[in-house]
Amino acid sequence: MTPSARVLGWHYLAAAALTAQCAAVTARTGAGWHAIGLFVTSLLLVVAYAREHATARDRRAAAVKAERIARLSTPRSRAEDQAAIALAAACCERWWTSAGIEHDAACTRKGQTA
Template sequence: MSRPLHVAYGALLPWLGYCAIQTGRTGNWWATATFAAASALTVIAALREGQLEDALRREAVRDEREARLGRPPLDTAECAASVALAAACCERWWTSAGADHDSACSRQHRSDAA
């Protein structure tokens, strides 16, 4: 999909440059600036399209590698929940948003025990 876009950007860039030069010769400076800005945006769009293509290729390779290893893909929400649950040490800590600990909690800090 990105090849036709790169071809279109490649054809559009010289045309916008030509238009900028021709309007600059007539003294129409606002149109010259507009064509020059459009040329710059065309270059940015072509670079961004290349970055997107690279990112999609990396994701496809990662998905293929995970499928070959037989692991299910990681879900970001599941990872965040498992990290939060692993950090919980006791019921009171969990319900008090980390402010208090149970008296039998193994992770109770010395400053909390006093």
């Protein structure tokens, strides 16, 4: 959880506590519907805090998973890149078999150097 998300979470909890206290005071004065509304509002603030916390946990898990996948696939990707570069530089069959010295008569890259 980032520091700003942590501060926001503490504000959610403080607002929930204050709203719950206001609901209790309002209930004592006899305004039942207002007390119920304030109590529901305090519960929604607690849900918002829980959602922020779960989102941060999911983001952290996704970042760890992406890092693991990147670490595992990096050597294979390099080898594939090197093979693609070698294949892109290839000319013709004779060029491959002669280690880049001779070309086929129909080779379009005959005069070029790799």
